[in-house]
Amino acid sequence: MHYKIFFFITAFLTMSGFKLLTKSKWEITEADPTIWIKYCSDMTNITIGKNDLSSKDPLSGQTVTTETALISIAKNFNDVNSSYLRFASYPADPANPGTPEVGDSTFTAEKAKNRTIDVCFTDPSSPFQGGSASLDEAGDSIIGCTILIKKNHKKSAKDFIRTLTHELGHCSGLDHPQETRNAIMSYFSDSDEARLMIDDKMGLVYLFPKAGVDVKEQASFGLSCATK
Ligand SMILES: [Zn+2]
Numbered sequence: 664m665h666y667k668i669f670f671f672i673t674a675f676l677t678m679s680g681f682k683l684l685t686k687s688k689w690e691i692t693e694a695d696p697t698i699w700i701k702y703c704s705d706m707t708n709i710t711i712g713k714n715d716l717s718s719k720d721p722l723s724g725q726t727v728t729t730e731t732a733l734i735s736i737a738k739n740f741n742d743v744n745s746s747y748l749r750f751a752s753y754p755a756d757p758a759n760p761g762t763p764e765v766g767d768s769t770f771t772a773e774k775a776k777n778r779t780i781d782v783c784f785t786d787p788s789s790p791f792q793g794g795s796a797s798l799d800e801a802g803d804s805i806i807g808c809t810i811l812i813k814k815n816h817k818k819s820a821k822d823f824i825r826t827l828t829h830e831l832g833h834c835s836g837l838d839h840p841q842e843t844r845n846a847i848m849s850y851f852s853d854s855d856e857a858r859l860m861i862d863d864k865m866g867l868v869y870l871f872p873k874a875g876v877d878v879k880e881q882a883s884f885g886l887s888c889a890t891k
Pocket of ligand 1 (some may be wrong): 829833837
């Protein structure tokens with residue numbers, strides 16, 4: 664009996680779960696947690712052609728622009744319980760950053776130098792499926808990330824948000840957990856899903872744990888061999 668439970672837990676742990684892309688990490692802390700997302704000039708203020716997001720999506724039924732999409736994607740990451748990572752839009756005028764709709768007001772160009780993710784459109788004939796992300800690393804630190812999104816994604820809010828969320832997951836440090844469907848980072852997630860899923864959130868909490876979160880605790884999934 665105990666052997667079977669042990670086998671089940673071991674099998675579950677080895678079959679599922681987020682994967683990390685790199686050992687490097689962003690130099691952010693819970694007290695200073697922001698990474699800025701900067702659109703290339705050809706991506707600003709574009710209205711996405713069709714809103715095909717599911718009815719449960721926070722932007723369902725609304726006109727979606729590249730700006731409103733970015734704010735809602737950043738909010739999705741920022742709302743992950745127990746993860747201190749904060750995304751904010753890179754200010755249009757870095758000299759007068761103002762208060763962002765998401766993230767915080769701590770922007771300075773100097774601070775953002777090694778904490779910016781660049782997002783650009785690219786030609787639809789590029790070989791990758793929808794988008795790509797490439798990390799810029801120095802030693803054990805991530806000091807930048809560049810995301811390319813196919814231009815034809817501006818025709819569909821679902822494609823745009825799904826792809827940008829996935830690529831921002833890579834920029835955060837997550838890889839593809841292909842054994843689970845409960846991750847926007849997996850190639851096998853439901854194609855109607857556009858937002859972070861439970862496995863992605865677990866990965867973010869692992870990478871950016873708020874104080875008091877014990878991410879090394881062994882998961883028991885409610886099973887225990889100990890007598891109560
Ligand atoms: Zn990917």
